[in-house]
Amino acid sequence: MAKKKTRTKTNTGKKSTKFSFKLNRQQKVVLGSFLMLFGLALSVAFISFLFNWEVDQSTLGEFSNREVETKNWLSKFGASVSDFFMYKGFGLAAFILSILVSYSGFHLFLGVKSTKLRESWIWGILIMLWLAIFFGFFAAENPLLGGRIGYEMNDFLQDYLGFFGTILLMLFLFIAYLSLRLKITPELIGGFVKSKKDSLNKEFQSNKEEISATEEETDWKNQVTPKQEKPTEKTSAEIKLEETPPKKETSTPSPKPAKKEDSGEVEMEVETTEEEEIEEDKISNKIVKDFGEFDPTLELSNYKFPTLDLLQEYGGGITVDQEELEEHKNRIVDTLKNYKIEIAQIKATVGPTVTLYEIVPEAGIRISKIKNLEDDIALSLSALGIRIIAPIPGKGTIGIEVPNKNATIVSMRSVIASPKFQNAEMELPMALGKTISNETFVVDLAKMPHMLMAGATGQGKSVGLNAILTSLLYSKHPAEVKFVLVDPKKVELTLFNKIERHYLAKLPDSGDAIITDNTKVINTLNSLCIEMDNRYELLKNAMVRNIKEYNVKFKARKLNPEEGHKFLPYIVLVVDEFADLIMTAGKEVETPIARLAQLARAIGIHLIIATQRPSVNVITGIIKANFPARIAFRVTSKIDSRTILDGQGADQLIGRGDMLFTQGNELRRLQCAFVDTPEVDKITEFIGSQKAYPEAHQLPAYEADDSGTGVDIDVSERDKLFREAAEVIVTAQQGSASLLQRKLKLGYNRAGRIIDQLEAAGIVGPFEGSKARQVLVTDLAALDQLLNEE
Numbered sequence: 164m165a166k167k168k169t170r171t172k173t174n175t176g177k178k179s180t181k182f183s184f185k186l187n188r189q190q191k192v193v194l195g196s197f198l199m200l201f202g203l204a205l206s207v208a209f210i211s212f213l214f215n216w217e218v219d220q221s222t223l224g225e226f227s228n229r230e231v232e233t234k235n236w237l238s239k240f241g242a243s244v245s246d247f248f249m250y251k252g253f254g255l256a257a258f259i260l261s262i263l264v265s266y267s268g269f270h271l272f273l274g275v276k277s278t279k280l281r282e283s284w285i286w287g288i289l290i291m292l293w294l295a296i297f298f299g300f301f302a303a304e305n306p307l308l309g310g311r312i313g314y315e316m317n318d319f320l321q322d323y324l325g326f327f328g329t330i331l332l333m334l335f336l337f338i339a340y341l342s343l344r345l346k347i348t349p350e351l352i353g354g355f356v357k358s359k360k361d362s363l364n365k366e367f368q369s370n371k372e373e374i375s376a377t378e379e380e381t382d383w384k385n386q387v388t389p390k391q392e393k394p395t396e397k398t399s400a401e402i403k404l405e406e407t408p409p410k411k412e413t414s415t416p417s418p419k420p421a422k423k424e425d426s427g428e429v430e431m432e433v434e435t436t437e438e439e440e441i442e443e444d445k446i447s448n449k450i451v452k453d454f455g456e457f458d459p460t461l462e463l464s465n466y467k468f469p470t471l472d473l474l475q476e477y478g479g480g481i482t483v484d485q486e487e488l489e490e491h492k493n494r495i496v497d498t499l500k501n502y503k504i505e506i507a508q509i510k511a512t513v514g515p516t517v518t519l520y521e522i523v524p525e526a527g528i529r530i531s532k533i534k535n536l537e538d539d540i541a542l543s544l545s546a547l548g549i550r551i552i553a554p555i556p557g558k559g560t561i562g563i564e565v566p567n568k569n570a571t572i573v574s575m576r577s578v579i580a581s582p583k584f585q586n587a588e589m590e591l592p593m594a595l596g597k598t599i600s601n602e603t604f605v606v607d608l609a610k611m612p613h614m615l616m617a618g619a620t621g622q623g624k625s626v627g628l629n630a631i632l633t634s635l636l637y638s639k640h641p642a643e644v645k646f647v648l649v650d651p652k653k654v655e656l657t658l659f660n661k662i663e664r665h666y667l668a669k670l671p672d673s674g675d676a677i678i679t680d681n682t683k684v685i686n687t688l689n690s691l692c693i694e695m696d697n698r699y700e701l702l703k704n705a706m707v708r709n710i711k712e713y714n715v716k717f718k719a720r721k722l723n724p725e726e727g728h729k730f731l732p733y734i735v736l737v738v739d740e741f742a743d744l745i746m747t748a749g750k751e752v753e754t755p756i757a758r759l760a761q762l763a764r765a766i767g768i769h770l771i772i773a774t775q776r777p778s779v780n781v782i783t784g785i786i787k788a789n790f791p792a793r794i795a796f797r798v799t800s801k802i803d804s805r806t807i808l809d810g811q812g813a814d815q816l817i818g819r820g821d822m823l824f825t826q827g828n829e830l831r832r833l834q835c836a837f838v839d840t841p842e843v844d845k846i847t848e849f850i851g852s853q854k855a856y857p858e859a860h861q862l863p864a865y866e867a868d869d870s871g872t873g874v875d876i877d878v879s880e881r882d883k884l885f886r887e888a889a890e891v892i893v894t895a896q897q898g899s900a901s902l903l904q905r906k907l908k909l910g911y912n913r914a915g916r917i918i919d920q921l922e923a924a925g926i927v928g929p930f931e932g933s934k935a936r937q938v939l940v941t942d943l944a945a946l947d948q949l950l951n952e953e
């Protein structure tokens with residue numbers, strides 16, 4: 164038997180691999196349909212053979228004689244094949260063969276992979292043999308049941324195992340089949356029986372209830388309509404009631420409790436949430452499929468970015484003056500030798516404005532010793548702007564930066580054209596200039612997230628700001644970034660007026676977009692704070708953490724514009740002279756600036772603040788703490804350098820765009836890219852002449868509380884610092900706005916407003932020209948009384 168098993172196994176195996184790998188699809192369809200129909204024909208022949216086998220028995224030898232008729236539905240072919248497979252073969256079990264043939268045909272026809280097919284054949288043939296042997300026991304009653312093979316094999320087994328032994332063997336094979344093939348175990352049977360029992364009990368119980376309910380109902384009906392003779396209807400009602408409830412019962416409890424008892428798990432809620440997410444995605448995917456991703460640049464789709472030829476090329480690249488290098492090297496080595504510092508190695512890197520000499524001192528030399536020689540080296544080289552970096556971070560060397568005799572201008576054109584800028588994958592790329600090793604230096608403003616810039620007059624701040632703005636104009640579409648420009652000097656940024664309707668943002672109904680007036684600055688800053696709050700609300704509703712994620716989600720049409728969602732451009736606030744602002748408006752400017760600096764990074768508002776005077780009363784602690792990125796052009800004192808950079812260095816720069824940049828870590832010396840006013844003019848002209856938005860980007864309206872100077876000011880409209888101000892005035896007995904400005908660190912406007920309110924409250928007298936107002940309350944106790952009586 165074992166031999167037979169393996170033989171059949173390999174045969175079928177070969178068959179299936181042949182079919183599945185060597186036939187093309189069409190051939191498979193043909194062969195598949197043939198096998199399906201052939202299997203069907205076998206079944207028909209076998210069924211017919213069951214009834215006619217005795218009659219057709221005599222005709223079998225006369226296959227070639229056409230005169231002889233057979234009763235089989237498939238005539239001679241059917242009779243012969245059936246005789247072969249059933250009578251001489253496996254008896255009733257031959258049906259399995261026909262089923263296997265049809266099944267294989269079905270597989271081929273549909274092109275289904277045939278891994279399971281081979282298994283089916285193996286198990287099918289085993290069952291066939293088992294059945295044939297089993298029916299072999301009844302060969303005496305009907306030889307067709309087990310066929311000749313079945314009978315012979317049964318006989319064979321009985322010769323060796325006896326009748327009882329054969330039955331035991333058959334039983335064993337049956338159990339093995341149940342366990343291996345159908346995976347039926349005693350536990351499974353036990354569980355099934357138990358659940359069946361339970362469900363039957365429940366069914367029985369509910370049927371009982373239903374029946375009693377129907378009996379009651381029908382009794383009641385009979386009472387209400389006693390005349391209706393409804394014996395048949397009553398039974399039909401009963402039948403209905405009996406039939407439907409069990410259905411309900413079986414549909415809910417019967418299959419599930421069986422499972423519950425096995426596993427005890429319920430997993431309904433998880434599925435529902437998943438479905439919802441998919442639905443949402445589907446909708447947005449569908450919109451994206453129909454209309455494509457949202458394109459914020461669509462409104463100005465023909466917008467052309469400024470071209471490179473608008474920028475000027477300044478001279479060639481860096482020229483290396485060998486003589487100068489040699490001379491500097493010798494002087495450095497000699498100076499150090501004078502102080503008994505031996506050098507093991509020296510290397511020069513020529514940058515646009517300075518050359519970096521990297522020296523490796525002999526072993527045992529203290530670094531601080533070289534650092535202390537800064538002035539001596541400067542003296543021996545007779546050059547300004549020498550900076551010693553000891554050691555150079557990340558390298559085991561000491562750097563001495565010596566200015567070149569002939570500085571090279573780093574043109575904006577060269578940095579914009581550089582692959583570093585062109586390929587920068589940044590949100591707000593800024594090409595600041597070139598490093599000492601002549602590499603273009605590009606940073607992302609969005610990552611900074613705010614920048615402070617300081618430098619004495621004429622050292623290159625305005626050029627630096629222009630370089631930053633130019634970088635953004637060359638890399639960002641008008642839909643992606645908006646500038647809020649504050650220019651108290653009134654001249655530096657006016658050129659950008661031309662691009663008002665492309666790139667600038669302003670308050671509604673506020674004339675010029677470039678802000679030169681200090682009161683307007685306060686309103687704009689407060690408006691930006693409102694914008695910030697609005698944006699945070701949008702981000703919260705969209706369940707994202709920052710503007711980048713928000714815009715990605717919006718572009719993928721996952722946010723509904725009807726719910727207030729819109730594409731959010733970055734907003735860059737540039738203040739050209741911060742010192743001036745702080746001096747005139749004080750806290751009124753500092754507070755919103757600090758608030759924006761603290762919170763605005765996630766929602767895409769970035770600040771760039773420049774100042775001539777980096778003193779501590781301009782760059783206060785709170786401002787400094789929130790501006791991690793700093794640019795220092797040359798400043799006049801070490802103190803200023805320390806204020807802006809938290810260290811020395813800015814006072815040793817050589818000016819004209821020579822700068823130090825830090826982002827909270829190491830200092831980098833850069834040569835700022837130079838962009839001249841005519842170039843900026845050309846760029847803004849180029850952009851300004853193109854189709855623009857109907858108006859500048861509108862910031863939210865801010866209601867400033869400059870409610871006039873009328874004497875009848877409402878108590879509820881008083882300034883928050885009103886009481887404090889009154890106390891200051893009464894204590895000093897001097898009714899002047901400048902006193903309030905100084906004591907309470909207020910801007911002029913606010914102090915003036917408070918004075919008006921004090922006048923309205925009867926604390927100070929009316930305006931008296933250049934003289935301070937008269938104070939009408941003599942002391943704090945009187946003030947208290949006055950204010951409490953109100």
Ligand SMILES: Nc1ncnc2c1ncn2[C@@H]1O[C@H](COP(=O)(O)OP(=O)(O)OP(=O)(O)O)[C@@H](O)[C@H]1O
Nearest residue numbers: 572619620621622623624625626819820835836837
């Ligand atoms: N990167 C640079 N490369 C070459 N020259 C520069 C560079 N930056 C500035 N300069 C020179 O320095 C001059 C003054 O620069 P800029 O107007 O930017 O100074 P500033 O710091 O803005 O001065 P102020 O504060 O008075 O406005 C420029 O006209 C230019 O000649």
